[in-house]
Amino acid sequence: MLSRVAENIYWLSRYVERAENTARIVTVNANLLMDLPRGIAPGWRPLIDITGANALFEEHHKEYGERQVVRFLIGDERNAGSILSALVAARENCRTIRDFVPREAWELLNELYLYAREELSRGTTKSGRHAYLKHLIQGTQTISGMLSGTMLHDQGYDFLHLGRFLERADMTTRIIDVRSANLLPEETTDLRPFETIQWVSVLKSLTGYQAYRRSEQVRVQRGPVLRFLFQHQDFPRSVRFSVDSLQTGLAKLPRNEGALRVAGRLKRTLEGVEPRRLNQQQLKQFVDDLQVGIGELHDEIARTWFPPPLGMESQSQSQG
Template identity: 55%
Template sequence: MLSRVAENIYWVGRYLERAENTARLLAANATLHLDLPRGITPAWEPLIAMAGTQDLFEAQHSDYSEPEVIRFMLGSEQNPSSILSSLRAARENARTIRDYMPREAWELINKHHLDAGERVEEGLSKRGRHEYLKRIILTTQTLNGMLAGTMNHDQGYHFLLLGRNIERADMTTRIIDVRTDGLLPLENSGLQAFETLQWVSLLRSLSAYQMYRRSMQARVRRGDVLLFLFQSADFPRSIRHNLCNIERSLKTLPNHESAIRILYQVKSRILSTPVEKMQCTPLHHFIDQVQIALDRVHDEISNAWFLPPH
């Protein structure tokens, strides 16, 4: 397949996954908000920090109020990682390769983007938000299923999976990062009782709550939650699971040696690091390293298979 097409389909995978994960994160934050005692609100600033868009946000807003943060992450045209921008980018990439994917899939991506734009006011209202975000998640899942069920599982499909799984691993680390740090003003506040809520919220952000319960058969505790999200072999959004999927896709492609080498390094770090015992600062540091390693896997993929830059 063409190198340019491989690159575009990889980005379709990444952008769709980014839109879906952002929707999950916003939905979970809204739920947490409802669970907390009156007067205590979850901080919205970390959500902006997670995507690395503080500078952009602060250039346009004076404070981190809920409506402003939601608008910025959901519908802002200026924010390149908002749900709407991600869907637009997915659609534009799909448009450059619409000859390559099944027609129904292109039509759904196109409709997904149109719908999200037309209903954006619904998503911004408190009443309509849940439905809006649910639709974003469901449509993306439908699309994933449609592609799995109707597209040849050839090299192109593996580039789609690579994009999706790298983005998912990256988003999982970002969500863990933002949810383990500074979400609630816990110190000396008498709110320790609500700590469990914070971990439940982290699991919910990744749609992991139910699977955690089944898999860990334990109450929700920090160490177990971290262990589950980094090292579970079974949960499809854990870092380990994503790395294994990336490995499988890489092995179907020619000239995969250097990409695989980097991947093995990060995989063995994940499996050998006792995340359950790490305090906030070392954990944050470790997550940074994992993100850098994922960037290197991306660079190797780009070097091996994408078009050389002009």
């Protein structure tokens, strides 16, 4: 397989996953703000913190208001992490490799991009946002399912697999990092009744609430939620599941020694702690270590299998 094709498939998968994840966090944040009292509601800035695009946001906006943040995350093409930008990039990557993906997947992706663009003004309103984001989430899931169910499971699929789970591990760690720090301070004992709402929102950002209840069979609270999202081996959006999936995909590729070493270090970092024992500062350091490992794994994948960057053409638009 040509290295350029492998790179395009990898980024196609990352951008589709990114669009879905961004739609999820906007939807869940809107619901969270309705559940928490006005004085302790986190507002909209945490969503920009999750994407790591604060500097770019502040270049164009003076405050982190709902309208500004929602527009920035859904439809601002100056933001490479917005839903519309992700769909534009996914569509362009798919267009250049149409011989390698099912025609139906290309058509569905094109239709989803057109919907996202044409319905953008409605999707950024309070009344139209829920239906708009729900359509985008379902559309990206359909594309991912179609690719998994109809592509040849050859090396091209292996790079699709790598892109999906690297992006997913990245977003899961970002959501945990920001949400665990920016909702309710640990010392606010008088607000403890709202702690459950905080952690339910973290789970719902990753569509993990029902899976958590089935698996853990304890009430929603900090320690078990952290363990579930970091280390559960059977939940598809946990960091552990993503890392295991990355190792499985890497094992099928040639010249994989360096990437497997990096993935092994990442897994050892993940398994070397008990998340429930980490205070907030230790949790942040742990997440930072995981983020470094995720970035190193991307760099190793790019260095091993993708063509050398040519000027500004290299696709290095990973978040943050």
